[in-house]
Amino acid sequence: MYEGVIGSLIERLGKLPGIGPKSAQRIAFWILEAEKQDIDDLANSIVEAKQKIRFCNVCFNVSEEDLCRICRDPRRDLKIICAVEESKDVIAIERTREFKGRYHVLGGAISPIDGVGPDDLRIKELLKRLADGVVVEVIVATDPNLEGEATATYLTRLLLPMGVSVSRLASGLPVGGDLEYADEVTLGRAFEGRRRIQ
Amino acid sequence: MPVFRDEAVVLRTHKLGEADRIVTLLTRNHGQVRAVAKGVRKTTSRLGARVEPFSYVDVMFATSKSLHIISQVESINSFGSQISDNYPKWTAGQAMLETAQRLTIEEHEPALQQFLLLIGGLKSLVTDDHDPGLILDAFILRSLSVAGYAPSFANCARCGTDGPHRAFSPSAGGMVCSSCRPPGAAAPRANTVELMSALLTGDWEVADQANKPERTESRSLTAAYLSWHLDRQLRSLRLVERT
Numbered sequence A: 001m002y003e004g005v006i007g008s009l010i011e012r013l014g015k016l017p018g019i020g021p022k023s024a025q026r027i028a029f030w031i032l033e034a035e036k037q038d039i040d041d042l043a044n045s046i047v048e049a050k051q052k053i054r055f056c057n058v059c060f061n062v063s064e065e066d067l068c069r070i071c072r073d074p075r076r077d078l079k080i081i082c083a084v085e086e087s088k089d090v091i092a093i094e095r096t097r098e099f100k101g102r103y104h105v106l107g108g109a110i111s112p113i114d115g116v117g118p119d120d121l122r123i124k125e126l127l128k129r130l131a132d133g134v135v136v137e138v139i140v141a142t143d144p145n146l147e148g149e150a151t152a153t154y155l156t157r158l159l160l161p162m163g164v165s166v167s168r169l170a171s172g173l174p175v176g177g178d179l180e181y182a183d184e185v186t187l188g189r190a191f192e193g194r195r196r197i198q
Numbered sequence B: 001m002p003v004f005r006d007e008a009v010v011l012r013t014h015k016l017g018e019a020d021r022i023v024t025l026l027t028r029n030h031g032q033v034r035a036v037a038k039g040v041r042k043t044t045s046r047l048g049a050r051v052e053p054f055s056y057v058d059v060m061f062a063t064s065k066s067l068h069i070i071s072q073v074e075s076i077n078s079f080g081s082q083i084s085d086n087y088p089k090w091t092a093g094q095a096m097l098e099t100a101q102r103l104t105i106e107e108h109e110p111a112l113q114q115f116l117l118l119i120g121g122l123k124s125l126v127t128d129d130h131d132p133g134l135i136l137d138a139f140i141l142r143s144l145s146v147a148g149y150a151p152s153f154a155n156c157a158r159c160g161t162d163g164p165h166r167a168f169s170p171s172a173g174g175m176v177c178s179s180c181r182p183p184g185a186a187a188p189r190a191n192t193v194e195l196m197s198a199l200l201t202g203d204w205e206v207a208d209q210a211n212k213p214e215r216t217e218s219r220s221l222t223a224a225y226l227s228w229h230l231d232r233q234l235r236s237l238r239l240v241e242r243t
Helices: A004-013 A021-033 A036-052 A087-096 A123-130 A146-162 A184-192 B079-083 B087-103 B112-126 B132-146 B190-201 B204-209 B212-230
Strands: A080-084 A102-105 A137-140 A165-168 B003-016 B020-027 B031-037 B055-062 B068-078 B167-169 B174-176
Touching: A004 A021, A080 A087, A080 A123, A087 A102, A102 A123, A123 A146, A137 A146, A146 A165, A146 B079, A146 B087, A184 B068, B003 B031, B003 B087, B003 B112, B020 B055, B020 B087, B020 B112, B055 B079, B068 B079, B079 B087, B079 B112, B087 B112, B087 B132, B087 B212, B112 B132, B132 B190, B132 B204, B132 B212, B190 B204, B190 B212
Parallel strands: A080 A102, A080 A137, A137 A165, B031 B068
Antiparallel strands: B003 B020, B003 B055, B020 B031, B055 B068, B167 B174
């Protein structure tokens, strides 16, 4: 057992996600051997991130200012909102370069068994954004698992009466894969969501 | 690594590490089993779709000293995709899964009756036979009976005097006569007691006829009875949407 400063460093590092006691020990010794400047930079980045990063007032994506980069961008289409579970999903969708609208980060999915209900997500905030009638379409991009599907069902039921069109991301076969290796649920979905070739 | 194979219903999943999940299953012959499903959160996983909650699967486990590992899965019926497009059904189903999980807490302790009851309950939910709320209450009452906590609706739960009685007490175990009645016992409508008794015995002709006030009362008494025996409330129960 390590004592004192090194002991508490190892213990703190061990609390990071995916870091076990052995990895924590390895990182701690790496820190001891690294250049002082590198470690100062690392410590500053952590402190700075924690101080500066907050949520965008409109879409609840992580941001350094009141509005995030996407909500500030005048070229983004105001008529379409893509609702996602986490900020990480915004980055994933941005990488596709397919979507030109704005986002809404719900903050998770409805999961009764974990005690997470509709009121624990930012659904009210989404409805508020639709109130002025500018938005014509909401794309529900929750995870393609059961909680995500049920959240999409719940949202659809709320959104349709407001007169916006609601769509759900397609699910199906991964690009570059073989059909024979697809599981039956995904393949079934791919059939359901097949599109006509003009 | 020794393996074993069983039929199972997925009760719930937890994220583990980067791309894995811990899956809690209720199996036909081995009771509740927790196992790791590796890589299922990646979009390339073929296992992922089969180990979602509500999935009824034929599964092969590789045993290990700590958590078993799911090595192969075949779908028997994926109830989930038939439930998730209907919010009241889905929330009722979630409460059923949580009830089953709480009442079969001992891992590897066979719970065949609970397993069959759960399959039956989910099938009934999918086929739209009855109101999802009633299916849930029937499931809760029956799975409590299987676990040894059957409520008494006719005779007094304390002294056995023939009924009908007018007071209901979760701590006493059901309806109680006026001399056994503990302080704070509920005084449900006669029709509510009839409904709960019908739900327990599977008399759907009576249950389907019940009116809203009786359904509401039966729901809160069932929830009280369940939380008394579990020593805690189900998390999902307050989120069940009743129609």
